[in-house]
Amino acid sequence: MMYKLFASACIGLAALGSTPIASADTWPSRPIVLLVPWAPGGSSDTIARILGEDLSRRLNTTVVVENKPGAGGTIGSAQLARAKPDGYTFMLGVSGDQVNAEFLYPNLSYSPSKDIVPVSTVAREAILIAGNAKLPAAGPQDMLALAGKQELSFGTSGIGSTGHLAGELLKRRAHAQLNAIPYKGNAPAITDAIAGHVDMVIASPVAVVEHVRTGSLKALAVTSAERIEQLPDVPTLKESGYDIEVNTWYMVVAPAKTPQDIVERMSAAVRESVASPAVHARITQIGAIPQASTPQEMGALLKDERTVWGKLIQEAGISAQ
Known part of the structure; x- marks a missing residue:
């Protein structure tokens, strides 16, 4: 499938003393930070480092992975939401911190659905x-x-x-x-x-x-739609007669107001990375299923996930505070 990338020219200074608006024409011109809102050593951290290494080569810059764990992924997510939306800070999150958090933590200092925007999914993992x-x-x-x-x-x-x-x-x-x-x-x-x-x-x-x-x-x-490679004899809930499919999604997100041309270019780079044989194999080896998306596809996924899990969390009266 061919993906159309959107680019825009730098339009000058918005006001005296301001910096030029970021553009895909000049981006990236310095290292990119890829936050991980979970501790080192876990699946999120591993996938972030696999992806970061490949993106560094594709984007001809350094992608630095920084772990900001704590509070169910909300500490790192809050840092992302506050970050300057200039295309130099992204995050490798999971569906838990990008979907469930706003229903579990009533006093969040940011809104996952308003202050953070989708870039691309990277992989999904069964439970x-x-x-x-x-x-x-x-x-x-x-x-x-x-x-x-x-x-x-x-x-x-x-x-x-x-x-x-x-x-x-x-x-x-x-x-x-x-x-x-x-x-x-x-x-x-x-x-x-x-x-x-x-x-x-x-x-x-x-x-x-x-x-x-x-x-x-x-x-x-x-809980996936299909049996998993590591345990091929273990049935899915669906094939056992229960209409249930649950995945942990790994995804790249950015601060809201990040220029759309940069979001699109990063998304394209992530899709190319995930589709490459080397990255695909490394993600598969840790038990996840590589699956990238456009920002629009990921946005639709997040909308669906928030509808399902928000309703369940509220009905079950689940709270992390």
């Missing part, structure tokens, strides 16, 4: 539902039949995380007795699931797959 070894269930039907008779607990990486919301959605769609137990990250949730302190864990496949392979946990279902 894996895994039970402890003693759970008498081999798949989603067994698990939900059991949850129809008794309450089952599931650990998640935190309040309002994609795993938490996937469990809440399944609870409502399947009329199951599922009780979310939020932890501070995937690791303690997985540890307690293995120990039997919670019945299941709903988390990123990357964090869980090795425990499934060793038999410490049993994979029950994935």
Whole structure:
């Protein structure tokens, strides 16, 4: 598919002492900062560094990855929202900080939907539902039949995380007795699931797959539309009869009022990067599915995601404060 890039000429000074309006004709002329609102070492950080390395070559500049973790991704997102919209600050966020935050944190200092604009998606990642070894269930039907008779607990990486919301959605769609137990990250949730302190864990496949392979946990279902490469024998919820599809989306965003020609050019660079064999392979290796988009396509995705998850968060009375 051919993508049309929009360019505009620098139109001079808006007022005495002001700087020229940024233009794709001269951009980039210095290093670009790519914020990550999560800690180093996680999937977001890894994808940002893969992308940043390739974009540095494509844009003929240095893309510097800076981690600004905390408060469910809202600290880094707030910094992005306040950044000068000159095309030199972007962020590699996830659907949690770009979709769920405005419903989970009623006192945010910024608006994800007004102060931040879409550039391109980068990849999506399924969520894996895994039970402890003693759970008498081999798949989603067994698990939900059991949850129809008794309450089952599931650990998640935190309040309002994609795993938490996937469990809440399944609870409502399947009329199951599922009780979310939020932890501070995937690791303690997985540890307690293995120990039997919670019945299941709903988390990123990357964090869980090795425990499934060793038999410490049993994979029950994935939430994507298709089965995942790492666990091809594990069914999806959809093929098991439940109309549920949940993904964590990785995405590049920019401060509002960033010149549209620069947004379009960065979007095109991201799409080219994600489509390249080297970047595609590296993203796939960590368990995500590469999938880039135009700003307009990403905007439509965000609108749909906010409708679904905003309604669920409000109905379930979920709050991170």
